[in-house]
Amino acid sequence: MARVRELTPYVELDRDQWRELRRSTPLPLTSAELVRLRGLGEQVDLAEVADVYLPLSRLINLQVAARQQLYEATTTFLGEDTQGTKVPFVIGIAGSVAVGKSTTARILRTLLARWPDHPRVDLVTTDGFLYPRAELMRRGIMHRKGFPESYDRRALLRFVTEVKSGADEVSAPVYSHKLYDRLAGEEHVVRRPDILIVEGLNVLQPHPRLAVSDLFDFSLYVDAHTDDIKQWYIDRFLTLRDTAFADPDSHFHHFAGLDDEEARAEAEHLWSTINEPNLIENILPTRPRATLVLRKDTDHSINRVRLRKL
Ligand SMILES: Nc1ncnc2c1ncn2[C@@H]1O[C@H](COP(=O)(O)OP(=O)(O)O)[C@@H](O)[C@H]1O
Numbered sequence: 001m002a003r004v005r006e007l008t009p010y011v012e013l014d015r016d017q018w019r020e021l022r023r024s025t026p027l028p029l030t031s032a033e034l035v036r037l038r039g040l041g042e043q044v045d046l047a048e049v050a051d052v053y054l055p056l057s058r059l060i061n062l063q064v065a066a067r068q069q070l071y072e073a074t075t076t077f078l079g080e081d082t083q084g085t086k087v088p089f090v091i092g093i094a095g096s097v098a099v100g101k102s103t104t105a106r107i108l109r110t111l112l113a114r115w116p117d118h119p120r121v122d123l124v125t126t127d128g129f130l131y132p133r134a135e136l137m138r139r140g141i142m143h144r145k146g147f148p149e150s151y152d153r154r155a156l157l158r159f160v161t162e163v164k165s166g167a168d169e170v171s172a173p174v175y176s177h178k179l180y181d182r183l184a185g186e187e188h189v190v191r192r193p194d195i196l197i198v199e200g201l202n203v204l205q206p207h208p209r210l211a212v213s214d215l216f217d218f219s220l221y222v223d224a225h226t227d228d229i230k231q232w233y234i235d236r237f238l239t240l241r242d243t244a245f246a247d248p249d250s251h252f253h254h255f256a257g258l259d260d261e262e263a264r265a266e267a268e269h270l271w272s273t274i275n276e277p278n279l280i281e282n283i284l285p286t287r288p289r290a291t292l293v294l295r296k297d298t299d300h301s302i303n304r305v306r307l308r309k310l
């Protein structure tokens with residue numbers, strides 16, 4: 001008896017199938033540039049940029065043009081004269097702590113900015129929208145950093161709405177990992193980008209009212225096995241102990257003197273009490289909503305891609 005094919009909005013592709021979809025998109029990046037974009041512990045090389053990120057850059061380039069036409073359909077319907085007005089295309093990037101979202105976001109930003117039709121690409125991380133430390137303390141949720149309730153959701157929604165509405169300048173608050181707090185007096189000003197990338201743990205969270213994810217034109221989920229991400233988190237913690245934490249101004253300076261065993265135990269504790277529960281309870285459940293899922297293997301390489309076609 002013929003098997004009934006299950007209906008699904010997704011298409012699963014392995015790296016070889018996905019690589020073909022690059023077509024003739026040129027590689028506009030050198031290895032020296034890539035090294036500067038790569039975060040702590042990340043392994044991505046130029047072959048992965050060519051195989052994985054160039055097809056993605058091509059897909060998004062096609063969708064930017066299509067999305068603009070869709071906006072024009074609505075303005076035509078409304079009888080508005082918005083000839084030539086471009087609406088920024090907004091991309092959300094979600095995934096666990098330590099999965100490598102920031103590296104993905106920086107590579108994508110660089111590649112997208114090299115297309116002549118959308119050279120202005122800006123990138124904002126949602127850590128700036130975490131409530132300041134004093135407010136987290138007041139609410140008694142310092143140990144819930146990165147959970148949905150630790151963010152000023154409405155400020156983030158307002159920020160993206162203003163950017164999409166074509167405001168000349170919109171400011172985002174800036175976070176410091178060193179201080180473990182929002183940087184007072186600093187802001188990131190976004191000036192009419194063609195594309196805005198919003199990267200953060202919980203950007204794909206739905207909400208009974210409007211959520212920031214409702215304003216995304218494309219979304220990406222960076223995925224890996226939880227055990228692998230845990231290992232990457234611990235390895236990174238050990239590297240940070242010898243680098244960033246060595247700075248006496250670092251919030252984590254007291255970890256700088258830990259030996260390997262103590263540091264590993266501390267990282268495991270942070271992982272199992274904060275980052276893993278957040279991944280399981282809040283982040284993973286948003287994965288089905290992403291337009292594209294990039295799946296990483298234990299060695300960090302991306303070998304499978306899932307695209308939402310419908
Ligand atoms: N305590 C820390 N001190 C300095 N940098 C940090 C610290 N924790 C994380 N980072 C850096 O912040 C960036 C974001 O980290 P994270 O939120 O875990 O997301 P991801 O690893 O998915 O990019 C990474 O480049 C990481 O190296």
Ligand SMILES: CC(C)(COP(=O)(O)O)[C@@H](O)C(=O)NCCC(=O)O
Nearest residue numbers: 125126127145146199200201270274
């Ligand atoms: C700052 C973060 C919440 C990530 O913020 P994002 O930009 O993803 O919204 C996270 O990197 C973090 O510091 N979590 C706290 C727990 C820990 O230190 O591992």
